[in-house]
Amino acid sequence: MSKKILIVFVALILIFNCLPVFAWTPTEGLTSSSVVLMDTVRGQILFEKNAYAHLSPSVMCKLMTALVTIEKTDLNAKVTISKNAASFKGLNLVVGNQYTVEDLLYAVMLSQGNDAAVALAEYVGDGDIQKFVRYMNTKAKELSLKDTYFVNPTGLYEKDQYTSAKDIAVLVKAAISNNTFNLMFGARGFGWLNGNNSSILTNQNTLFWSYKGVDGGKIGTNTNPQSISAVTTATLNEKRLIAVVFNTNEENAFSETAKLFDYGFSKFYTGVLVPKNIPQRSIEVDNVKVDLVSKIDVYYTYPVGDSFINNISFTPNEKLKLPLNTETIAGVLKYTLNDNTVIEVNLYSDKTVSAPEDYISKIKNIVTENRDLVIIVGILAIIELVLIAKNLLKFIFKAKKTRTQK
Structure with a gap:
């Protein structure tokens, strides 16, 4: 290669390296109706689209049902399945059979599990599902979820029930600080025993297997309007992000979640402010x-x-x-x-700061801090005064005697 060609080649490399890189941004080709990308440090929203729009709360109801149950009962407690709970679609729970709270929670988190959600609501609500729903709404107020209202624990359509993508992200941010919730939210699978039949419950959020760093996820199916809600967390370089996506197509929901994570991890840093x-x-x-x-x-x-x-x-x-x-x-x-x-x-x-002291205060402090030494010095001073007085009396007596003799 001649010297001129080499110079041109190097120059071209430098020119192309200086050109701006046009990376994907969330607004390009986004088909999802509502989206939120949030950091888990303090809940900053890195990207949003229609974040506060009222939406069907299928996935939100299951997440809140899980969190309320975890906070209010023992995971090892036994739940007897009622006829009402068994009537809902899900894992074909058998009337009269007993399941642990933990097993039913995994059923809620890894599958649609409407029957499991109702069974937990009945158990925690002492047989009263509406009592459990009140727990859900109380927790929503506690977390300042202003665009969320619950009517049932399953997320099945009710005209008065709604949530928003932003509120879902806020809930997840708070909930993953609970170790039990975080463990279940991050589960890819769970061994399920239903009577004599055993199977593996597999998380329906396929990003666990297609996007590096995914450590939490759940999906929900909404009927009015028809849509898929995908909730996912991922961690890269010790930075954890939450993505909430509502889309009419499941494949698009997952692909756009992945693009949101690419954007968040490549365009944002988490660092020290103070x-x-x-x-x-x-x-x-x-x-x-x-x-x-x-x-x-x-x-x-x-x-x-x-x-x-x-x-x-x-x-x-x-x-x-x-x-x-x-x-x-x-x-x-x-x-x-x-x-x-x-x-x-x-x-x-940055340190303890004492008040300025006057001379009397300083003396008092010195005496207090050196009490034993002050006592010894005092005793010696008294002895010295006694000796001085004794010698003085001797001198006076001797002087009077001398005067008398004269």
Whole structure:
């Protein structure tokens, strides 16, 4: 290869490396009617489409049924199947047979399991399904799910029952902090024994086997309107994301979930917003300078190449007085991100700060801190005073005697 050709070849490589790379973005060819991509650190929404639209809650009902059951009962408890529960489609549960709560939870999480959901609702609700539904709605309020209302535990169509993609993501973010829920949500399969018949329940979310890093998932089938809801979590480089997708086609729901994960993992970082033990602000308390630090590393998710911070404000604690310890909140650092996420960071004094002392206080402190030594010195001083007094009396007596003799 001649020198000129080599130079041209190298130049072309440099030119092409400098050209912008046009990667897929979520808005290109997206067929899903409602979508949310959320990080699990603090629930930042990385991408959304119709996130607050009211939708059929099939998958949401099953997820909430599982979470409420886990929080309210023992996994090893035995549930006797009622005629009502057995009448629902699912795993063909047999009237009068007993199953553990754990077995029925796996049935709910890995399959449609309407019969299992009703059986759990009856058990936890003491035979009253509506009591269980009230538990579901109470939990929804606790998690601030403003676009969700439950009427039944199965997700079968009811005109007054609804949810949103955003609320599903919020629920999953909260629920995966429960180890039992997280374990079941991440299960690919479970051994199922129904009377004398045994089988393997397999998770219906096929992304477990087609997308690297998937560690949680469930799908739901909605009838009004007809759609598939896919809920999936995936972790890459210690960053876990949640994707919720509603689509009329199951294959499209999974493929677009994968594209959302590609986008989230390649275009966003999760890093430290405020490092612990590094001074963030300084304030004066009773004319003494105090450095303030965070006690923990505070993380957030941001787009590659962008701080993503819209505003920073600081509010000091106006009631501070010396002495000041390291457990008192001395101020709050407030970050507002470009997606309107608000992160408040409590700041504390980096060390204990004592109040300025006068001379009397210093003497008192010295005496208190060196009590034994002060006692010894005091005793020696008294002995010395006695000796001085004794010698003084001798001198006076001797002087009087001398005067008398004269």
